[in-house]
Amino acid sequence: MNPHAARAxxxxxxxRSLWNNRSLIITLVRRDIEGRYRGSLFGILWSxxxxxxxxxxxxxxxxxxxxxxxxxxxxxxxxxxxxxxFSGLLVYNFFAECMSRxxxxxxxxxxxxxxxxxxxxxxxVVVVLAALFHFVIAFAVVLLLITVSNWQMTWTVLLxxxxxxxxxxxxxxxxxxxSALGVYLRDIGQIISPVLTALMFLSPIFYPLTSVSPKFLWxxxxxxxxxxxEQLRGALLHHQLPNPIDFGISLAMGLxxxxxxxxxxxxxxxxxxxxx
Numbered sequence: 001m002n003p004h005a006a007r008a009x010x011x012x013x014x015x016r017s018l019w020n021n022r023s024l025i026i027t028l029v030r031r032d033i034e035g036r037y038r039g040s041l042f043g044i045l046w047s048x049x050x051x052x053x054x055x056x057x058x059x060x061x062x063x064x065x066x067x068x069x070x071x072x073x074x075x076x077x078x079x080x081x082x083x084x085x086f087s088g089l090l091v092y093n094f095f096a097e098c099m100s101r102x103x104x105x106x107x108x109x110x111x112x113x114x115x116x117x118x119x120x121x122x123x124x125v126v127v128v129l130a131a132l133f134h135f136v137i138a139f140a141v142v143l144l145l146i147t148v149s150n151w152q153m154t155w156t157v158l159l160x161x162x163x164x165x166x167x168x169x170x171x172x173x174x175x176x177x178x179s180a181l182g183v184y185l186r187d188i189g190q191i192i193s194p195v196l197t198a199l200m201f202l203s204p205i206f207y208p209l210t211s212v213s214p215k216f217l218w219x220x221x222x223x224x225x226x227x228x229x230e231q232l233r234g235a236l237l238h239h240q241l242p243n244p245i246d247f248g249i250s251l252a253m254g255l256x257x258x259x260x261x262x263x264x265x266x267x268x269x270x271x272x273x274x275x276x
Contacts, residue, residue: 009263051138079149088205088229097131103182103189124175156235169254173261
């Protein structure tokens with residue numbers, strides 16, 4: 001197989017690659033997760049301790065020092081605030097983990113690039129699935145917070161996988177795009193960090209969307225995290241079903257970005273071996 005030959009970039013090619021390499025993907029995801037905690041004292045337990053420590057710090061700073069209260073909360077307790085805050089923060093953490101690793105996905109695996117038959121497109125899939133693993137662990141922290149708070153958990157919590165699907169597709173497509181660009185434009189890694197920091201404060205994480213001035217709502221509408229955060233928080237805390245129209249638009253955008261990112265990756269991957 002010629003490494004400089006064009007690769008198929010159709011949705012069918014993507015699905016076929018994912019299915020044919022499913023065992024490889026699972027192995028790489030397991031290796032990625034285990035490698036992150038190998039040699040540490042608490043091992044994989046850190047995947048639970050880290051979000052627990054994070055929510056403790058944020059709750060202390062915003063709830064105790066700034067005396068922030070969450071609109072529409074059942075009470076003014078810190079647990080209520082923590083559950084509302086972290087239900088948005090875990091969505092951001094998933095996206096940030098995927099995108100912070102995106103610029104170096106290919107460049108840190110030069111051996112895979114030299115192997116002509118290796119499915120490089122699946123490296124981004126591994127990154128997203130590993131981030132989803134950490135999302136699930138952090139999600140358990142959120143459920144624990146809801147249990148000890150005055151929020152009431154109902155069956156709408158089961159909608160979480162569906163609510164997260166559009167963002168997963170969008171993130172995967174963006175990861176393909178950035179990882180491909182990262183091979184040729186090494187500076188992109190320096191751009192991602194400040195962009196992610198700005199995105200954290202420009203997302204309805206530490207405050208509800210209803211507290212944003214109407215003149216700035218357009219900024220939140222173009223934020224890819226806003227809909228997922230609001231829909232997840234609505235399902236977890238307010239027993240709300242996602243708006244079918246908004247969810248349909250988000251899903252369509254996720255599918256479009258996923259395919260566009262994959263197509264872009266396939267188009268320019270033929271030059272990877274010449275650069276790395």
